[in-house]
Amino acid sequence: MLxxxxxxxxxxxxxxxxxxxxxxxxxxxxxxxxxGSDDVEDVLQDANxxxxxxxxxxxxxxNFRAWIFSIARNSVKAQFRDNKRFLSxxxxxxxxxxxxxxxxxxxxxxxxxxxxxxxxCLEELKQKHRDLxxxxxxxGTNLEIYAQQIxxxxxxLRTTLSRVRAKLRSCVKGRIAMEGGAV
Amino acid sequence: MKPPLLTNxxxxxxxxxxxxxxxxxxxxxxxxxxxxxxxxxxxAEMHSLLSQTQVQTLSQTSVVxxxxxxxxxxxxxxxxxxxxxxxxxxxxxxxxxxxSFDAGPPLAFKSAPGTQFxxxxxxxxxxxxxxxxxxxGSSLNVTQGTIELTFKSGVRSVLQAPAxxxxxxxxxxxxxxxxxxxxxxxxxEGFTVNTSDLNIVDLGTEFGxxxxxxxHDEIHVIKGKVNASALRHKKEFATLSAxxxxxxxxxxxxxxxxxxxLSFLTSLPSSLPYLHWSFDEVKNGGFPSKGxxxxxxxxxxxxxxxxxxxxxxxxxxxxxxCFTGEKGEELLTQWPGIGGDAPRSIACWIRxxxxxxxxxGTSIAAWGKVRDNxxxxxxxxxxxxxxxxxxxxxxxxxxxxxGPVIADNQWHHIACTHKVNDKGSSxxxxxxxxxxxxxxxxxxxxxxAASSAAMxxxxxxxxxxxxLPLRFGVSLIPSAPIKGCLDEVYIxxxxxxxxxIKKLATINKL
Numbered sequence: 001m002l003x004x005x006x007x008x009x010x011x012x013x014x015x016x017x018x019x020x021x022x023x024x025x026x027x028x029x030x031x032x033x034x035x036g037s038d039d040v041e042d043v044l045q046d047a048n049x050x051x052x053x054x055x056x057x058x059x060x061x062x063n064f065r066a067w068i069f070s071i072a073r074n075s076v077k078a079q080f081r082d083n084k085r086f087l088s089x090x091x092x093x094x095x096x097x098x099x100x101x102x103x104x105x106x107x108x109x110x111x112x113x114x115x116x117x118x119x120x121c122l123e124e125l126k127q128k129h130r131d132l133x134x135x136x137x138x139x140g141t142n143l144e145i146y147a148q149q150i151x152x153x154x155x156x157l158r159t160t161l162s163r164v165r166a167k168l169r170s171c172v173k174g175r176i177a178m179e180g181g182a183v
Numbered sequence: 184m185k186p187p188l189l190t191n192x193x194x195x196x197x198x199x200x201x202x203x204x205x206x207x208x209x210x211x212x213x214x215x216x217x218x219x220x221x222x223x224x225x226x227a228e229m230h231s232l233l234s235q236t237q238v239q240t241l242s243q244t245s246v247v248x249x250x251x252x253x254x255x256x257x258x259x260x261x262x263x264x265x266x267x268x269x270x271x272x273x274x275x276x277x278x279x280x281x282x283s284f285d286a287g288p289p290l291a292f293k294s295a296p297g298t299q300f301x302x303x304x305x306x307x308x309x310x311x312x313x314x315x316x317x318x319x320g321s322s323l324n325v326t327q328g329t330i331e332l333t334f335k336s337g338v339r340s341v342l343q344a345p346a347x348x349x350x351x352x353x354x355x356x357x358x359x360x361x362x363x364x365x366x367x368x369x370x371x372e373g374f375t376v377n378t379s380d381l382n383i384v385d386l387g388t389e390f391g392x393x394x395x396x397x398x399h400d401e402i403h404v405i406k407g408k409v410n411a412s413a414l415r416h417k418k419e420f421a422t423l424s425a426x427x428x429x430x431x432x433x434x435x436x437x438x439x440x441x442x443x444x445l446s447f448l449t450s451l452p453s454s455l456p457y458l459h460w461s462f463d464e465v466k467n468g469g470f471p472s473k474g475x476x477x478x479x480x481x482x483x484x485x486x487x488x489x490x491x492x493x494x495x496x497x498x499x500x501x502x503x504x505c506f507t508g509e510k511g512e513e514l515l516t517q518w519p520g521i522g523g524d525a526p527r528s529i530a531c532w533i534r535x536x537x538x539x540x541x542x543x544g545t546s547i548a549a550w551g552k553v554r555d556n557x558x559x560x561x562x563x564x565x566x567x568x569x570x571x572x573x574x575x576x577x578x579x580x581x582x583x584x585x586g587p588v589i590a591d592n593q594w595h596h597i598a599c600t601h602k603v604n605d606k607g608s609s610x611x612x613x614x615x616x617x618x619x620x621x622x623x624x625x626x627x628x629x630x631x632a633a634s635s636a637a638m639x640x641x642x643x644x645x646x647x648x649x650x651l652p653l654r655f656g657v658s659l660i661p662s663a664p665i666k667g668c669l670d671e672v673y674i675x676x677x678x679x680x681x682x683x684i685k686k687l688a689t690i691n692k693l
Contacts, residue, residue: 027235032227036199040234098214102224111232113450118232120449136198137234162194169229178479 015055018064019048024111029069032099033076033091043079047072069103114172121171129164136161184212184219193223197230288316289335289353297455297677298328298344299526322349325361327526327602327677331451336371340364341448343456343477344676345525351377362477364391364447367407380431382412386422391447397523398646403428405444413437446477454693455528455677458482458518460655462670463501465491470504470514476676484514484655496668499532499594500691503670506656508539513657513664520550520564520653521676522645524609528679529566530598530687535590535667540572544582545590545665546658547597548672550651551578552644553659560627562644563659566599574613574620576601580639581627583611586620594670596688601641602678609641612681617688619681 030043050071058067073096080091091099122130135146143161147154184192192209195201201209213220292315294300304311305320312318323330325344332340336354346361355375367374367385374385376392380400383392388407394400402411404423412420415435423429428442448456452475459474460482469491472482486494488511496505506512521527529548539545544567551563564578568590575584576599589595598614613622624638644650655672656664671691686692 024232024235028228028231031197031231031234032224035193035196035227035230036201040231092210095210095214098220099224102217102220106224111228114228115232115235116450118229119236122236133233137236158198158200161198162191165194165229165233166190168233172229177473178475 015058019051019068021112022065022068024115025065026068026072028111029103030072030076032103033073033096034079035091039079043072043075046078047075050075066104069100073100114176117172117175118168120175121168124171125164125167129160129167132157132161132164133168184208184216186222189219189222190226193226197227288312288318290317290321290332290350291315292317292323292330292332293451294331295329295451295455296453297675297679297683298325298330299677300325300328300330300344317350319350319352322347328455329448329451334371334374336374337368338371338374339366341450343448345523358392358394360394360396362391362393362447364405364449365389366449380414382414384410386410388425391444393446399431399433401428401430401440403442403444403446405442405447411437445480448475448477455675455679457673457675460484460672461501462495462498462504462672465495472516472518474673478518481518481652482516484516487511487513487515498668498670499596500671503532503534503668504655505534505668506664506666508663508666510663514655516653516655518550518653519645519650520643521674522551522643524603524641524643525676526600526602526678527564528598528600528675528677528684529673530596530614530679530684531566531672532594532596532670533568533589533667534592534594535568535665536592537572537590539666540568540570540590544569544575544577544658545667546656547665547669548653548655548674549577549657549659550643550645550653551659552647552650561639561641562647562650564601564641564643565658566597567658574599574615576611576613578641578643579609579611579624580637581625583613583622583624585622586613586615589615590667594668598679598684598687600678600684603640607640609638614681614684614688617685 026047027040027044030040030047034040034043047068051068054071058064076096122133125133136143143157144154147157189212192201192205196206196209213223294315301324302317303322303324304318307320308318317323325342325346327344329344330342330346332342334340334354338354341364342348343362346363347359348361349357349359351357354371354373355377357377359379363376365374365376365385366389367387369387372385372387376383378392378394378400380394381392381402383390383402386408388409389405390409391403391405392400393403402409402423404425404427406425408422408424410420410422411429412418413431413435415431415433417435419435419437421429421437426442428440429437430440432438454475456476457474458472458476458479460470460472462470464471467483469483469485472479472484476482485491489509494504494506494512495502497503504514531547533547535545547566547568549563549565553563554560561578561580565576567575567577567582569575569582569584572588572590573584574586574589574597575582589597596614596616600612602610604610611622613620651659653674655669671687673687683693
């Protein structure tokens with residue numbers, strides 16, 4: 001496989017670089033179209049494979065982000081149609097369009113900068129709050145079971161989680177402002 | 184819908200425990216209100232980043248063998264690809280790019296906007312390398328701005344001017360001068376930084392080094408551990424852990440100092456490092472500074488003996504600060520300013536009445552050290568209005584001034600840039616209302632009688648005993664403040680170009 005690719009290696013590498021640079025935004029876009037779903041990773045994989053297959057359709061100089069977002073949007077819609085594993089209340093077409101418009105109006109932000117700020121802000125949290133974030137955002141873990149384990153009501157943990165997230169948002173904003181990035 | 188309720192419902196949806204009725208309410212709100220929808224996208228993005236952070240943390244164990252052979256930056260990429268696509272095609276490509284990376288230079292770099300640097304390669308090289316890379320023996324001299332270095336081993340560094348480094352080996356850097364932050368990934372332990380005073384060997388960590396020719400070098404450990412050895416007489420050695428910092432003294436001891444992680448930039452800023460005072464808000468009794476400068480927390484401008492709110496009036500953009508000439512109104516910060524002959528720029532709006540002019544000049548902003556004999560000399564730097572009402576900058580064994588009269592009770596945008604040219608002499612540009620104006624040198628009063636008086640290079644002293652940090656509205660000698668207003672002050676570590684100054688003068692943005 002490597003040998004057959006070498007003739008196009010420069011173009012391919014440029015394409016891969018571009019796609020990788022947009023992975024974080026692509027994932028966030030999919031999350032916004034399927035809130036509360038466990039299938040985000042699957043849809044992201046599907047979208048990436050289609051993007052890869054359709055690579056030759058992409059025209060240099062056109063809006064790469066818009067192109068991969070449109071592919072991702074179709075992958076989300078396909079997932080809605082299949083609806084085999086998607087358990088979250090679905091987002092209807094009108095709302096998808098509205099969300100889409102917001103994404104298109106947003107400047108293409110460097111999310112790696114934001115991710116890095118978030119990593120730092122997570123480090124600043126108390127251990128128990130970091131644990132709470134880990135439990136909430138790690139696949140296979142569950143807030144209710146964790147609440148039982150530590151002997152606290154799940155509702156109380158949700159309230160704490162909300163506060164921790166607010167703190168993280170504020171911290172990320174502060175760090176980005178301090179380091180000169182777009183908030 | 185009120186923000187707390189909106190955030191609550193969005194989070195319930197993202198966490199998948201929203202009730203049907205609440206979901207109907209939320210969807211209606213999102214469709215009806217664009218701001219609510221923007222907030223939703225913002226929260227979804229944060230939710231995604233948090234999920235990604237946890238996924239990446241978990242995935243580290245599954246790519247351990249790769250961790251050992253590829254750089255940290257490449258590892259990150261690998262993880263994302265491995266998780267996001269599971270497409271063998273892409274992994275194949277990544278492996279290809281890793282091969283090419285291995286054959287590449289030991290150090291590549293990129294710069295922030297406004298950065299000025301010179302690269303010198305070893306004369307032993309048969310062919311000059313292309314692109315922004317350093318090979319063994321190459322040197323990088325940064326006169327202003329910020330550089331990000333990426334070593335082949337995955338070590339990442341952010342270097343702030345003024346700085347001068349030489350790549351001694353693949354993972355050894357000699358730092359003649361500069362402020363640098365280093366992040367050393369696992370697998371790259373042993374990374375070494377040498378300065379004229381210190382030898383620093385990393386044990387897997389994040390640390391910062393401050394090396395200044397006229398002061399003693401410092402090491403600040405932010406994470407992990409480093410071995411630090413003084414190179415002078417006593418050659419003290421210490422293994423330092425996170426939260427430790429040392430300054431080497433003249434006899435080679437390592438003196439404990441407070442660790443200052445905020446002194447270091449950890450990523451490239453979008454402009455030259457700067458501080459900005461808008462005077463729009465009062466916090467902690469003073470006017471906070473914003474911007475991307477690592478010492479931003481030192482910029483809080485506190486009235487010497489007055490209430491900050493009482494000084495606020497409507498300004499050119501938002502609020503301004505106005506002094507009535509009463510002692511105590513002057514604003515003092517803890518920011519030491521820019522030292523030596525380092526390039527710098529200052530820009531602001533002023534409205535000064537003619538009766539504010541004094542025979543000693545009217546100080547807008549100043550820092551540095553006043554010589555005992557009270558000569559202007561070259562150890563302080565001050566933006567001022569000359570006795571005849573024109574813009575001037577002081578600190579050159581005299582002052583440089585010119586342009587139209589600006590003490591006319593009208594708002595004017597003023598700016599001054601300074602740098603030292605190739606021949607070692609100062610180049611100063613003055614701007615009034617976005618336009619470059621001619622300037623001429625006028626010696627200090629004590630020198631005026633001497634026929635041989637000449638301008639000497641500046642050497643603003645910000646470290647010596649008696650050096651004073653930045654202040655607004657007053658000179659460095661105790662006196663009453665000006666009668667006038669000040670708004671949107673920007674100070675940059677570097678020389679701004681005319682276009683940026685024009686932008687500040689028109690839209691107050693970079």
